Amino acid sequence: MAFNVAIDGPAGAGKSTIAKRAAKELSYIYVDTGAMYRAMALYFLRKGISPKDEEAVSAACDEITVTLSTENGDQQVFLNGENVNAFIRTEEVGKATSIVSAYAKVRQKLTQLQRELAASADLIMDGRDIGTCVLPEAQVKIYLTASVETRGKRRFLELQEKGEICELEQICEDIRKRDEQDMNREISPLKQAKDAVLVDSSNMTIEEVVNRILELVEQKRS
Ligand code: DC
Numbered sequence: 001m002a003f004n005v006a007i008d009g010p011a012g013a014g015k016s017t018i019a020k021r022a023a024k025e026l027s028y029i030y031v032d033t034g035a036m037y038r039a040m041a042l043y044f045l046r047k048g049i050s051p052k053d054e055e056a057v058s059a060a061c062d063e064i065t066v067t068l069s070t071e072n073g074d075q076q077v078f079l080n081g082e083n084v085n086a087f088i089r090t091e092e093v094g095k096a097t098s099i100v101s102a103y104a105k106v107r108q109k110l111t112q113l114q115r116e117l118a119a120s121a122d123l124i125m126d127g128r129d130i131g132t133c134v135l136p137e138a139q140v141k142i143y144l145t146a147s148v149e150t151r152g153k154r155r156f157l158e159l160q161e162k163g164e165i166c167e168l169e170q171i172c173e174d175i176r177k178r179d180e181q182d183m184n185r186e187i188s189p190l191k192q193a194k195d196a197v198l199v200d201s202s203n204m205t206i207e208e209v210v211n212r213i214l215e216l217v218e219q220k221r222s
Contacts, residue, residue, distance in 0.1 A: 003028070003122040004137075005217060006130035009144035010190060011178050012151030014201050014209065015126040018144065021206065022213045023124045024073055031117055032075050033127035033134075034097070036066050036110050038088035039079045041097040051099040058105035066113065098178055101128075102185040128182055131193035139220050141196035142213060148175050150202040 005028070007019050016032050023030035041051065043064050049056045067078045076083050087093070100106050107129075114134045118125060127134070131141035146154075152172035159166045182190040192198060197216060201209050 002119060003139055003217075003221070004118045004135050005124040005140040005142070005213070006135050006138040006193075006196070007124060007126040007142045007144055007213075008128055008131050008190065008193070008196070009126075009142075010151070010175075010182065012155050012175055013144045013146045014154070014206065015144050017206060018201075018209050018213065019124045019126040020073070021210045022217075025210065025214055026122070026124070026217060029070060029117075029121050029123040030073075030075060031068065031114065031123055031125040032077075033110065033114055033125060033130065035075060035077045035085075035088060036068070036113070037101045037106070038093050038097045039066050039077045039084050040064055040106055040110070041093050041100050042084055042088055043079055044100060045093065045096055051096040054103050057100050057103055061105045061109050064109070066110065068117070094178075098181050102181070102187065104187055107187055128190040129188035131196045132191060133188045136193075140213075140216050141193050142216065143192035143196040143198050144209070145198070145200055146202040147200075148172055148179070151175050 005022070007015050009015050016034070019032070020030050044051055044057055044060060047060060049060055051057065065080050069076045069078070076085055077088065078084065111134050114125060117123065118135050125135065131138060131143070149172065152168055152175055155171050155175070156166060156168045199209060199212055
C-alpha cells in the first residue's frame with residue numbers, strides 16, 4: 001500500500017517549500033494540489049468565464065484535463081496538455097482560484113484525480129482538505145500554520161525580492177480575506193483533521209519544520 005503524507009494549512013504557511021523538501025529527503029512524489037486548482041481557474045479566466053458564475057464554471061469543467069509530471073523534483077502542471085506553471089502564480093489567478101475552488105464540480109474533479117495519484121505512489125500531498133476529505137486514511141497528517149503577521153512578512157519579502165511594489169498591511173489584509181474564504185466555504189473548508197499534528201511554523205526555521213515531518217513519518221513507518 002502506498003504511504004501518504006497529507007499537509008494542510010492556510011496560504012503562506014510554507015506548505016509547498018516544506019513538502020517539497022521533505023519529499024526529496026524521503027524520495028516521495030510531491031503533489032501541490034493548489035497548483036491543480038490554479039490551473040482550472042486559469043482555464044476559466046482565459047475563456048472569459050467569470051469565476052463568480054458557478055453554473056458556467058461547472059459546465060466548463062468537463063472541457064478540462066489537468067495532469068502532473070515532475071521535472072528535477074519540481075511539479076509541472078498541464079492544462080489540456082499545455083504546461084501552465086508559468087501562468088498560475090499571479091494574484092489574479094490566486095483570487096479566481098479561491099472563488100472557484102469552493103464549487104462542488106471543481107472539487108469533485110480534482111479530488112478524484114488526487115485520490116488516484118495517492119493510491120499509486122508514496123507521496124506528500126499539500127492543500128486545504130487533504131487530511132479531512134481527499135485522503136482521510138493518510139498515514140501521516142500535518143496541519144501547518146503560522147500567524148497572519150508571519151505569513152504576511154514572508155510574502156512581503158518574496159514580492160520585494162521580485163522587485164514588486166507592495167504594502168505589508170495590504171498583504172496581511174489579503175491573507176485574512178483568503179483565510180476567511182477558505183475556512184468558511186460550505187464544501188471541504190480548510191480545517192485541521194482530528195488526527196492531524198499541528199505544527200506552527202511562526203518561530204521555526206524551514207529545516208526544523210522539515211525535520212519534524214521526517215520524524216513523524218519515521219515514527220509511523222517503523
Ligand atoms: O495553496 P495555493 O495558494 O496554491 O491555493 C490556491 C487556492 O486553491 C486557495 O484559495 C485554496 C484553494 N485550494 C483548495 O481549495 N483545496 C486544495 N486542496 C488546495 C488549494
